[in-house]
Amino acid sequence: MIEIEGITKRYDTTTVVDDVSMVIEPRTIAVIVGTSGSGKTTLLRMINRLVEPTAGIIKLDGADNRSVPGYELRRSIGYAIQGHGLFPHRTVAQNIATVPVLLGWEKNRIRARVDELMTLYQLDPQEFGPRYPHELSGGQQQRVGVARALAAEPNVLLMDEPFGALDPIIRTKAQEDLLAIQKRFGTTIILVTHDMEEAVHMGDKIAVMDAGKLVQYAKPAEILANPASSFVETLVGASERPFRLLSLGRVRDAVENGAAEGEAIPGDASQRDALAELLWTGRPALPVKGADGKPLGRVTVDGLVKRAARPA
Amino acid sequence: MKIRFDKLGVVIAAIAAYAAFLAPFATFRANRIVPGQARSILEALPATAGPLLMAIVIVAALMALFRTPLMLRLAASVVALAALALLVGVAGTFLTPAGNTLARVSPASGFWVLIFAFTLLLADVLTRLNLSPWARVAVLVAAAVAIGLLLVSGAWNDLSILKEYANRADSFWAEGSKHVTLALGSLLAAVVVGLPLGILCHRVERLRAGVLNVLNIIQTIPSIALFGLLIAPLGWIATHVPGAAALGIRGIGTAPAFVALFLYSLLPVVANTVVGLAGVPRAANDAARGMGMTDRQRLFGVEFPLAFPVILTGIRIVLVQNIGLATIAALIGGGGFGVFVFQGVGQTAMDLVLLGAVPTVALAFAAAIILDAVIEMTATKRRVETA
Numbered sequence: 001m002i003e004i005e006g007i008t009k010r011y012d013t014t015t016v017v018d019d020v021s022m023v024i025e026p027r028t029i030a031v032i033v034g035t036s037g038s039g040k041t042t043l044l045r046m047i048n049r050l051v052e053p054t055a056g057i058i059k060l061d062g063a064d065n066r067s068v069p070g071y072e073l074r075r076s077i078g079y080a081i082q083g084h085g086l087f088p089h090r091t092v093a094q095n096i097a098t099v100p101v102l103l104g105w106e107k108n109r110i111r112a113r114v115d116e117l118m119t120l121y122q123l124d125p126q127e128f129g130p131r132y133p134h135e136l137s138g139g140q141q142q143r144v145g146v147a148r149a150l151a152a153e154p155n156v157l158l159m160d161e162p163f164g165a166l167d168p169i170i171r172t173k174a175q176e177d178l179l180a181i182q183k184r185f186g187t188t189i190i191l192v193t194h195d196m197e198e199a200v201h202m203g204d205k206i207a208v209m210d211a212g213k214l215v216q217y218a219k220p221a222e223i224l225a226n227p228a229s230s231f232v233e234t235l236v237g238a239s240e241r242p243f244r245l246l247s248l249g250r251v252r253d254a255v256e257n258g259a260a261e262g263e264a265i266p267g268d269a270s271q272r273d274a275l276a277e278l279l280w281t282g283r284p285a286l287p288v289k290g291a292d293g294k295p296l297g298r299v300t301v302d303g304l305v306k307r308a309a310r311p312a
Numbered sequence: 313m314k315i316r317f318d319k320l321g322v323v324i325a326a327i328a329a330y331a332a333f334l335a336p337f338a339t340f341r342a343n344r345i346v347p348g349q350a351r352s353i354l355e356a357l358p359a360t361a362g363p364l365l366m367a368i369v370i371v372a373a374l375m376a377l378f379r380t381p382l383m384l385r386l387a388a389s390v391v392a393l394a395a396l397a398l399l400v401g402v403a404g405t406f407l408t409p410a411g412n413t414l415a416r417v418s419p420a421s422g423f424w425v426l427i428f429a430f431t432l433l434l435a436d437v438l439t440r441l442n443l444s445p446w447a448r449v450a451v452l453v454a455a456a457v458a459i460g461l462l463l464v465s466g467a468w469n470d471l472s473i474l475k476e477y478a479n480r481a482d483s484f485w486a487e488g489s490k491h492v493t494l495a496l497g498s499l500l501a502a503v504v505v506g507l508p509l510g511i512l513c514h515r516v517e518r519l520r521a522g523v524l525n526v527l528n529i530i531q532t533i534p535s536i537a538l539f540g541l542l543i544a545p546l547g548w549i550a551t552h553v554p555g556a557a558a559l560g561i562r563g564i565g566t567a568p569a570f571v572a573l574f575l576y577s578l579l580p581v582v583a584n585t586v587v588g589l590a591g592v593p594r595a596a597n598d599a600a601r602g603m604g605m606t607d608r609q610r611l612f613g614v615e616f617p618l619a620f621p622v623i624l625t626g627i628r629i630v631l632v633q634n635i636g637l638a639t640i641a642a643l644i645g646g647g648g649f650g651v652f653v654f655q656g657v658g659q660t661a662m663d664l665v666l667l668g669a670v671p672t673v674a675l676a677f678a679a680a681i682i683l684d685a686v687i688e689m690t691a692t693k694r695r696v697e698t699a
Contacts, residue, residue, distance in 0.1 A: 048602060050598075071604045072601060073604070074601070075604030077602075079599065079603055083593075083595040084595065085593070085595035085597075085600075086596070086599070087596050087601075099604060145599075150600075158602075
């Protein structure tokens with residue numbers, strides 16, 4: 001659990017982060033969203049003390065993060081950034097091994113961990129381990145960057161626009177990978193982004209920041225349904241709201257009884273994908289199948305449209 | 313078939329034609345200071361050797377002129393250079409009257425221009441072959457060994473520059489080692505002081521402009537003026553600091569030469585350290601900090617290795633510059649190859665000037681090739697990331 005209490009950061013007279021308090025539950029993903037200059041990156045960097053706060057306390061699992069030296073604290077927290085920040089003069093394997101080496105792990109343990117992470121990220125350790133970062137594609141570099149951040153099995157992972165430099169297709173894949181790995185390791189993730197789409201998709205909770213202040217901190221559905229201010233409303237995007245709301249729900253939860261013609265859609269797909277398919281093919285209803293291929297029922301345009309309406 | 317000219321080859325062939333037909337190949341003088349008489353290739357060499365050299369030069373120039381395979385061009389340049397090197401020694405023996413120890417035969421402009429033309433051809437071929445750093449060093453070593461063998465074999469002993477050497481063999485090596493000590497020692501001192509200073513300038517932004525400006529100003533002081541400026545403070549140190557005089561610190565001599573070379577060396581070392589460190593990708597630095605490296609771990613593990621090729625470039629500049637500048641040290645009794653240059657100028661004996669100048673140029677040239685190879689080897693794996 002991460003408790004942020006009254007955190008403020010001032011540079012001379014400008015206040016970059018202004019009295020922010022929030023609690024991030026363990027094993028969840030909290031996404032901090034805001035425009036450039038909203039203080040979201042500074043807030044993130046105060047958690048691992050790359051930036052020292054002017055006032056306030058941050059507690060990790062109950063312990064003040066100032067109780068150990070900064071570099072020791074940072075070794076226990078994963079850190080991944082936009083443009084991945086891989087060391088160009090070190091091989092992929094050496095890059096991933098950075099923190100374990102700093103912590104003085106045994107050689108065999110380090111090699112085993114590096115191989116495990118590379119395999120997890122679909123990079124063959126034999127083939128990619130000895131390569132240098134510039135020999136990798138952008139997507140591969142990004143995966144190595146996240147693998148490096150996870151190398152020392154941290155409980156907390158801080159990510160600053162980790163997918164910012166990726167093209168849309170690779171970005172979607174990277175997001176799915178991260179969600180899968182978060183489930184697997186139970187890591188608490190704090191992710192900074194300016195992309196509301198990414199925030200709604202990834203976040204268990206979303207923190208919206210504006211001009212250094214925390215404007216709203218709530219579940220995605222709540223942010224969509226009840227934006228705390230006109231700023232949040234703008235950030236969500238009025239024309240996108242219903243679709244973002246639908247993207248939060250699974251088709252399985254919108255199934256009605258009855259049958260429909262055509263190719264069935266899996267119950268795990270998002271309701272937005274189902275609506276898009278319906279609109280595009282001009283049909284009123286789609287059959288839905290479960291993971292085992294059995295028919296579950298159908299989804300209808302009318303049913304989905306009702307779900308896209310503002311919750312009461 | 314269409315005949316195609318090589319662009320650089322046209323220039324090389326023109327230079328070679330001028331040097332072979334119009335310029336003198338060797339100069340004969342009755343003694344070391346009287347004006348000489350020019351001798352063409354055919355006049356300077358025995359009956360068979362003269363036409364042979366002409367033929368080699370013409371064939372090699374034609375190889376250069378047209379677009380020929382690289383290996384053929386390589387062979388042409390190597391054969392031409394070897395023939396020139398061997399036969400200039402033959403010319404020395406041929407032109408010197410038997411038993412005359414006063415007469416001097418030296419290579420003349422035609423020889424030097426031919427050497428220049430075919431070295432240009434060789435350099436062009438080597439560049440196009442895109443040799444690995446090790447291969448380039450190997451070529452350098454092979455050339456050095458070949459020249460060494462020619463010197464040891466005595467093939468050049470009748471040339472004026474080696475007659476000057478024969479008279480000064482002992483002092484040649486003593487001054488040579490002094491020259492190298494001055495150049496390398498001042499470089500070493502500049503690295504020891506300049507690296508930390510550069511790191512400091514990188515970390516403390518307020519210091520940067522000031523330090524670099526001061527070093528810039530030092531760089532613009534002419535060397536002779538700097539020697540003059542150093543006489544007073546070093547003289548003071550010699551008389552007032554106990555033990556300083558015993559260490560050889562005086563107003564003139566090696567000490568001011570060393571200090572001057574050291575001061576000139578500082579700017580390239582410090583400036584390249586600052587530029588190199590500034591060129592370290594921001595993201596790599598941020599990631600290093602974010603993963604819990606201490607400042608020292610980040611400096612030695614990330615910043616320094618990444619800046620190293622740029623810093624080495626600075627060291628290369630300094631080394632080549634120092635080998636050349638150390639010649640000036642002779643002006644204030646600092647020793648080095650400059651001793652022969654200034655003696656030669658004083659006696660109007662050009663051969664003596666060459667005895668000082670040729671090894672200096674050769675040293676600087678070799679240092680440049682070796683350090684370029686080292687820089688390339690360290691830089692290959694460290695391409696700057698694109699993100």
